[in-house]
Amino acid sequence: MSALTLSNVTKTFGTTEVITGVDLDVEPGEFCVFVGPSGCGKSTLLRMIAGLEDVTSGDVKIDDRRVNDVAPAKREIAMVFQSYALYPHLTVRDNMGLALKQAGTSRADITAATDKASAMLGLDPLIDRRPSELSGGQRQRVAIGRAIVRRPKLFLFDEPLSNLDAALRVATRIEIARLHRELGATMIYVTHDQVEAMTLADKIVVLRAGRVEQVGPPMELYNDPANTFVAGFIGSPQMNFLKSGPLGLSSAQMGIRPEHLEISTEAGQIAGKISHVEKLGGETLVYVLTEDHGLLTVRLFGEHDYQVDAPVWLTPDAARAFHFDEHGQRLRPGESSAAGRATP
Known part of the structure; x- marks a missing residue:
């Protein structure tokens, strides 16, 4: 049973189709990263999984349960946004435990859950502070803690490190990876940063213009890209593309x-x-x-x-x-340009 299944999912705004026929399975406990340039549809796809955007067609299933018409609060998901969205008048503990309090959870259970999350995230010394007394990295840890206490079936992260400086991005990235290992939770993570994708993911979904270009483990995409877009997007510095074949392959582009x-x-x-x-x-x-x-x-x-x-x-x-045909599709040993054009 997959933790998340997307079946021919599409999304249109007016006459503009922004998500086109996405099919995807995410296994329980998997860390799946949506990556692609700005405007490729990755955040829209995440919001469709969360229920914050309607699905135009296709099915979204969480634990084999179709959730197209299920309200976000009833999908058993927790979302961490780019903005921390903390209540300024509440302490760290109260921010993390608010959703449990609103759900009628007992005070003892709320305390146990927030204590556990606080210990995992190193927030114990900050537990009675308010957001204005925290750094950006500390606020993001509180937002992650708020998600942890809910014990969701899916954690959804929408570019959570974008507001942090370079050093904090690395430190928080390491923390998220550690949390994933400790929790064994299923996580869907959106970023435009391919370094984040490569270092965090079990599975990467590369998106361009609302379409899935390739899905696979990080090093598979690095070593076996399906086309010039994936080859150029995954890897830093990016791949070089030569206009003609200096190695004798004059009819194809070489990377x-x-x-x-x-x-x-x-x-x-x-x-x-x-x-x-x-x-x-x-x-x-x-x-x-x-x-x-x-x-x-x-x-x-x-x-x-x-x-x-x-x-x-x-x-x-x-x-x-790497060799590619005139349409940018990968040519593997023994394939001609015509075969490359037929590559899906």
Whole structure:
């Protein structure tokens, strides 16, 4: 039995279809991330699961129960939003326990639930403070605690880290991953940040313009992308795309990850000159401007010294190259361009 099933789900606003025929199964205990660029429909899809948006057609099932016409409060879900949505006059404890209080839960059970959530999230020293006395990261932990105490069948996260600075994003991301392991809960998480998707997900759903482009584990999408969109979206820095095949595949577009481009000052297959160098300590990113393929990125591990405007040569690792047909669909060994066009 799947924890969540979407069957040919669509959503239209007027004459505009924003979600198109989405099919998806999320297994119990799975951490599933919806990822894609702004406007791809990921938050709309999450809101349809929550019941905050109506489903135009298709079915949404939670634990095999069709919930299309079930009110959000009765779907046994808890949602954590980008905005913390905490009551400013309530303490941390009261914010976390409010939903239980409104449901008529006993004081003893509310205290037990909030104490457990507070301990899991490291909120014990803050339990009697109000939101105005908390940092952004602390407020987000309270919002997550409020979801935990409800013991929902599904946790829904809508870009919960967007308001945090870089360091807090990493720390909170680690906390969410730890909570998932400890709770064993089913979580659906929306983000535009592919790094969040890669580091948190058991399963990633890549969306573009309301359609699912590919579904799979993070490293499967990284190592076996179905098309140029997935190949370019998953991975940081993003994949390089070469306009023609320097390895003899002239009829197709070639993709190569930055770490699979060799750089040399002496010889190689693609001539260029260095446009910019980013020294990040543990790695160095070298941006090379080429005549035929535009700007290409080379990822080198460790510290390297390259000078801007210096001439260099690049050579792709043929064994790590990806090939795509004229429609952007993946061509695998033995497939022709025509076969690629037939790829779903």
